[in-house]
Amino acid sequence: MTPPTATSEAPASATGVTTPVRAPVVTGLGILAPTGIGTEEHWSAVLAGRSAIDRITLFDPAPYPVKLAGQVPGFVAKERVPSRLISQTDRWTHLGLAAAEAAIADAGVVPAELPEYEMAVVTSSSSGGTEFGQHEMENLYQHAPDWVGAYQSIAWFYAATTGQISIRHGLRGPCGVLCCEQAGGLDAIGQARRLIRTGAKLVMTGGTDASLCPYGLTAQLTTGQLSTVQDPARAYLPFDADASGYLPGEGGALLVVEDADAAEARGAGPGYGRVLGYAAAFDPPPGSDRGPVLARTVRSALADAGLEPAAVDVVFADALGVPDADRAEAAALAEVFGPRGVPVTAPKTLTGRLYGGGAALDAATALLALRDQVVPHTAGPAAPASGYEIDLVLGEPRRAGLRTALVVARGHGGFNAALVLGHPQQDVPGHNEK
Structure with missing residues (x-):
């Protein structure tokens, strides 16, 4: 197939000369999904059609009409996240930190060797640190305000994962978060491209989620769109005559998106796309x-x-x-x-x-x-x-x-x-x- 062609130009420089704008390249992927931890494990499951939908084990789903979900298998935060951060952040951020670490390694980039203010972070968040927030609310109504930990003020916050990734890897350029529910991951990548066009050389982008807890599931049930079918093979059937709603899941992916010229200059390969x-x-x-x-x-x-x-x-x-x-x-x-x-x-x-x-x-x-x-x-x-x-x-x-x-x-x-x-x-x- 002959690839289509298109042209684009950057704004005119001081000399009045415009130059072509190259499409940013994705050089690294970090995937933590119900289908597996790691890019190739996930991809192998996808090609095999190996479903990760099963009964929820992160809490007892018996009192709830939805009992099935996709859970990241075998994720142990202390094996992938600094211990001091585990008690300060939610599982959603733990997954994000692990995905960012994997994406950086996959891209073969060493952030300390690049200008820190030319590296940015933009992630997607849906409900923030739901599980962490639930536990602190339980401390509040079961005990007293002084039982609520200081980290509640940041761990639940939508931008917590962006901030922690920025701090951990020294990515001190423009940082942000987009809260657009399921659409947010694409919006984050779109914003990453915008940042690259305005001077950033590398952007960590994408998103994770971990709202599988009683508080999170109860909030999701209010949409009336979750499937209550108990058979994992028949519960989530988009475009099918028997479609009855969707099932929730946790995890996601983070991507290293780079300016094409900058990626070539540091010797990166062709990337994923x-x-x-x-x-x-x-x-x-x-x-x-x-x-x-x-x-x-x-x-x-x-x-x-x-x-x-x-x-x-x-x-x-x-x-x-x-x-x-x-x-x-x-x-x-x-x-x-x-x-x-x-x-x-x-x-x-x-x-x-x-x-x-x-x-x-x-x-x-x-x-x-x-x-x-x-x-x-x-x-x-x-x-x-x-x-x-x-x-x-x-x-x-x-x-x-x-x-x-x-x-x-x-x-x-x-x-x-x-x-x-x-x-x-x-x-x-x-x-x-x-």
Whole structure:
């Protein structure tokens, strides 16, 4: 397949000369997911269709209607996180610190050898330090205010993981957090690209989540969208006629995104892929005469990448598992790409939806698909429901010539995001920031 081409220019310099903007490159991945700890363990499970959905063991789920979830197997914080940080931070941050460490090692970068103010951190968070917060609230109402630890003030906070990663690795450039539920991982990567275009040379980005505790699950139940089916093989079936909602999960992925020239200068390899385009939008309020904006969001991301829909080789779907939402997503994809116009997959059926970590894990999985030229299948669903005009990849992975992948994410409350990723040899920049 001949890679598509596009042009983009940076703002004019003092001499009035514009220079091409190269797409940032992803040089490192750190994955801690229900499908495994480590990039290759996760990828092996995805290709095998090996589900990590099982009964919740982090607490007793017996009193709750949802008893299944995706849990990171064998994660022991003291083996991966400095002991002093364990008591000061939530499990969500423990997972983030471990993922960041793995991503840095995978990228072969030594932060101490690079300018500290040219390295940034942007992560996604959904509910912050939920489990830590629950325990401190228990101390408050079961005992007294002086039982609440001082670290409650930071451990629950949405930016805690960003801050701890920044401190631990000396990444002192612009830092931030995006709280857009399931869409946040793509928004964080989009912000990472923006920071690189404005001077950062390296950005640690992505997200993790760990809201599997009674407080976290109770909060999630209020959406009315979680599946209460007790059979792990039938509980989360996006786009299927028997779809009944989704299952929660924990974990996620962090990515090292670098300026392409800076990565080459330090001798980095070609990396996993390039960030070609990104867009975000927000659905109108319920009852509005305006419809969902997902199709427009996808078109905007493609325009940002300078690509036509025909250039997309695979879509990693949001796949909520709620019939109305699945129908709307299938319609949006058919509108942009044509009926069954592009292979669609949703490996998240193996893990559950990871909220702040979910879209980042989808992006990492899409990069692995580009690397190995294979579309992972969607485990669980038997076939798209009647009227869903999508080419849902089922049964087994599909070999294909992959140059470009689209990742779609929607967050509770109306968040929409789309990210276009390219093969590492496809140096196609996006358009200038809007």
